[in-house]
Amino acid sequence: MKSTSQPRDRGIPEATVARLPLYLRALHGMAERGVATVSSEDLAGAAGVNSAKLRKDLSHLGSYGTRGVGYDVEYLVYQISRELGLTQDWAVAIVGVGNLGRALANYGGFVSRGFRVAALIDADPEVVGDTIAGLNVEHIDELEAVVKRRGVSIVVLATPAEAAQAVCDRVIAVGVTSILNFAPVVLSVPDTVDVRKVDLSIELQILAFHEQRKAGGPLMAVDSQ
Numbered sequence: 001m002k003s004t005s006q007p008r009d010r011g012i013p014e015a016t017v018a019r020l021p022l023y024l025r026a027l028h029g030m031a032e033r034g035v036a037t038v039s040s041e042d043l044a045g046a047a048g049v050n051s052a053k054l055r056k057d058l059s060h061l062g063s064y065g066t067r068g069v070g071y072d073v074e075y076l077v078y079q080i081s082r083e084l085g086l087t088q089d090w091a092v093a094i095v096g097v098g099n100l101g102r103a104l105a106n107y108g109g110f111v112s113r114g115f116r117v118a119a120l121i122d123a124d125p126e127v128v129g130d131t132i133a134g135l136n137v138e139h140i141d142e143l144e145a146v147v148k149r150r151g152v153s154i155v156v157l158a159t160p161a162e163a164a165q166a167v168c169d170r171v172i173a174v175g176v177t178s179i180l181n182f183a184p185v186v187l188s189v190p191d192t193v194d195v196r197k198v199d200l201s202i203e204l205q206i207l208a209f210h211e212q213r214k215a216g217g218p219l220m221a222v223d224s225q
């Protein structure tokens, strides 16, 4: 697996890359409200980071803003989008079209961010052939052919955990190097492949930990014994 702390392309640190989507989301909101320029403080506040970090992050993109004016919102949207590779259209395949896969397929927000759901793939004959969000669900036996034919660059894995590694191996074998994994399993992949994992239950567990602390949970109980 790749380390997440190493600088990547043109020396932009991975942590900066991870914050660029936060800036972009905040900037999109500002652009929609007709805001033309934004100070680093206001953008940092909207993105939930501190402004010194934001200025440092944007300096990696060669963007320094104008003293007393701030950053040009539209231009910064373009710069960040270009850096993230969002000025081109990415074809995404969703493998596993159950509850989660369907919800993702029906979500309209990906397209405006540069991602097009180009294929839906499942193993269940009851599901194959369904039309979801205008796309026909195709059989897992067709995986390699579909990935090639549709020019899929990113695969979203929404299968049960036990199926995920085998699907992952197959899409890597056909040339996919970016995987978004929702299945609760750690995938084993070569260094040339990027895997991002989404796990809502881990996020909930972290919130539960903080809730417990706020309520004076087990730590306090241990202290008082």
Ligand SMILES: NC(=O)c1ccc[n+]([C@@H]2O[C@H](COP(=O)([O-])OP(=O)(O)OC[C@H]3O[C@@H](n4cnc5c(N)ncnc54)[C@H](O)[C@@H]3O)[C@@H](O)[C@H]2O)c1
Pocket (backbone or CB within 6 Å): 095, 096, 097, 098, 099, 100, 101, 121, 122, 123, 124, 127, 140, 158, 159, 160, 161, 163, 167, 181, 182, 183, 184, 198, 199, 200, 201
């Ligand atoms: N990361 C998260 O936060 C999160 C949240 C919800 C669910 N999940 C995970 O996402 C996955 C999907 O959840 P769900 O509720 O949609 O489950 P689901 O059972 O409704 O859907 C799974 C789908 O995968 C298909 N499938 C099974 N084996 C396959 C294979 N080899 N190739 C292609 N398709 C195959 C099934 O036919 C089914 O349609 C599960 O692994 C679940 O644990 C993760």
